[in-house]
Amino acid sequence: MASRPRTGTSAEHTYVVTETDTARSLGSGSLDVLGTPRLLAWLEATTCDALAPDLDPGDTSLGSRVRLEHLVPSPLGAQVAVRAEVTHSDGRLVRLQAMASHADGVVVGHAEITRVVFDRNRFLARLSDPDPR
Numbered sequence: 001m002a003s004r005p006r007t008g009t010s011a012e013h014t015y016v017v018t019e020t021d022t023a024r025s026l027g028s029g030s031l032d033v034l035g036t037p038r039l040l041a042w043l044e045a046t047t048c049d050a051l052a053p054d055l056d057p058g059d060t061s062l063g064s065r066v067r068l069e070h071l072v073p074s075p076l077g078a079q080v081a082v083r084a085e086v087t088h089s090d091g092r093l094v095r096l097q098a099m100a101s102h103a104d105g106v107v108v109g110h111a112e113i114t115r116v117v118f119d120r121n122r123f124l125a126r127l128s129d130p131d132p133r
Contacts, residue, residue, distance in 0.1 A: 003054060003055045003056045003059045003087050003117050004054060004089065005054040005055070005089045005094045005102055006054055006086060006089065007086050007087060007088065007089055007116065008085065008086065009050055009051070009053060009085070009086045009088070009095050010050050010083060010084060010085040011046050011047075011049035011050040011052075011083070011084055011109070012081065012082065012083045013042070013045070013046050013049070013081075013082050014079055014080070014082070015042050015079070015080045015082065015104060016034060016077065016079055016080075017033075017074050017075065017077060017078045017080065018076065019032070019036045019076065020027060021034055021035060021038040022034065022035055022038075022076070023035035023036070024037065025035075031073070031128075032075070032076055033073040033074055033075055033076075034066070034073065034074035034075075034078070034080065034108070036070045036109075039070055039077045039080075039100060039108065040066065040068055040111070042080065042082050042100065042115060043045075043068070043082060043084065043098040043100060043109075043111050043113065044063055044066075044098075045082075046082045046083065046084040046098055047063075047084040047096045047098055047115060048061065048086045048108050048115075049084070050085060050086055050096060051086065051094060051096075051115065051117070055117065058117065058119055058120055058121060059117055059119055059120065060117070060118065060120045060123075061094065061115040061116060061117045061118070062115060062116055062118075063114070063115050064093075064112055064114050064115065064116050065081070065112075065113070065114035066111055066112075066113050066114075067112045067113075068109060068110075068111040069109055069110055069111070070108070070109040071107055071108060071109050071110075072102075072103065072106060072107070072108055072109075074108055078102060079102065079103050080100050080101070080102065080108055081100065081101050081103070082098065082099070082100045083098065083099055084096050084097070084098040084099075084113070085097055085098075091099070092116050092117045092118060093114065093115075093116060093117075094114070094115045094116075094117060095112060095114050095115075096110075096112070096113050096114075096115065097110070097112055097113075098111045098112075098113055100126050
């Protein structure tokens, strides 16, 4: 594993809140507003894309820690822009800052997400090994 994610590398996406993204649909509440589990999924997806340019073929990453604040509701049809940036890279451990906001600049939520970079095939082989020591 020789991937070396660079600090400052970033990615951005824009999402639109649909029925399947709501707290009611996801089981995390009873309202038809953006559910926190979906916000987290959007933030994590964007962190993956921020890392992608610096990963060697065969490498991937998994989230290992999240600190998330979901600050304001987003109604059905709202556009949510998500941006993630690599802020720290130390070997396999990468820390990213991610933020989601409405078109008017109001911050929906922000997170610090830690991901671990590793060789995909080696990881999958360990999963099938009955004694992974």
